[in-house]
Amino acid sequence: MSESPRATEGKRKPIRVWVDGCFDLMHYGHANALRQAKVMGDYLVVGVHSDAEIERNKGPTVMREDERYAAVAACKWVDLVVPDAPYTTSVEVMKKYDCDFCVHGDDITTAADGSDCYQEVKEAGRYRECKRTQGVSTTELVGRMLLMTRDHHKRNASGSALASVSNEDLTTFSGGSSRQTPVTKVSHFLPTSRRIVQFSEGREPKPTDKVVYVDGTFDLFHLGHIEFLKRARALGDYLLVGVHDDQIVNAIKGVNYPLMNLHERVLSVLACRYVDEVIIGAPYSVTEDVLSKVYKVDIVAHGNTSTFPDLDGKDPYEIPKKKGLYVELENPSANITTADIIQRIIEHRQRFEERQARKSNKAALETEAERLLKGSSVS
Secondary structure, three states: OOOOHHHHHHHOOOOEEEEEEOOOOOOHHHHHHHHHHHHOOOEEEEEEOOHHHHHHHOOOOOOOHHHHHHHHHOEOOOOEEEEOOOOOOOHHHHHHOOOOEEEEEOOOOEOOOOOEOOHHHHHOOOEEEEOOOOOOOHHHHHHHHHHOOOHHHOEOOOOOEOOOOOHHHHHHHOOOOOOOOOOOOOOOOOOOHHHHHHHOOOOOOOOOOOEEEEEEOOOOOOHHHHHHHHHHHOOOOEEEEEEOOHHHHHHHHOOOOOOOOHHHHHHHHHOEOOOOEEEEOOOOOOOHHHHHOOOOOOEEEEEOOOOOOOOOOOOOOHHHHHOOOEEEEOOOOOOOOHHHHHHHHHHOHHHHHHHHHHHHHHHHHHHHHHHHHHHHHHO
16 A cells, blocks of 8 residues: 555655855845745755855945844745855755755856856756846845935826936946946836735734734845844734835835835845734824734834834824833844945945946846857757
């Protein structure tokens, strides 16, 4: 008599998958690649390159290596983080971590010398591809910060975001050169219910669970956010996160905030292992509806940082404070903020503009190499 599929499954060696990368300004595109890689196996090992390794092959990073290691570790599909992973992926490193194959997006990645970073594992038959998430990249996010434009908040008659960038912006962005201008526009990310479902756990709280609610912008999702969410989750059994919509964030904070749109920010929050559910476009002030209409909220937490008042001048946490539900959290990474990350870009503007230009040139060469490769395979 043959064994049942479940019995056979129990005896099968777990498939270990290797993914590596920079994961600078960890965004939903990174998270989606890790999600796809995890689906291909049972255990996901993620190698993260050091600052020095990235500097040699690509240029300066926005986030420090310790911040990038922590951001990857917080992704709910990751089982193990390997710091200081080599930029060129070898069969040797995969054997070291007992990985069956390597997964990378369907685009070419080259080292400083122009060689394919995955050539060795490709030749060994231990390479798989996942679909790259269109509309987002670290380069594109750095471009938004370099442009420092409010154009992604302007609306046309249909309510869609406009992507108008002035010649002055583009000249500044390209470092004064009109020959090679990496044009960065508003995100082309198209939200779908399928993508939200893929990122969501879909777990409902048990009747006995203590539900914790936090809210915020969660723009350029970073270590400060992660540490806050981790500490908030520790207060109870179920973490519900409200993410404010673009218009209210811009009305409250001004300038060009938020740099990432609502759906981009929601996906980043959903990918965090400490988060159970998200309210998309949550009101800026915590209302009676927030406290009872989704789930019965037991605790409302906020970091020990200053809070912008609502548009009517009121404290957004007035109701939970009156009800005795409000808890203030210490956050050891509170100094890492979206404004801090933007300031890093501004202070080292020339270095990042040079990086953007190099990245643009490299991308053009990689696209041409990919075109030639496809052409040769057809012929």
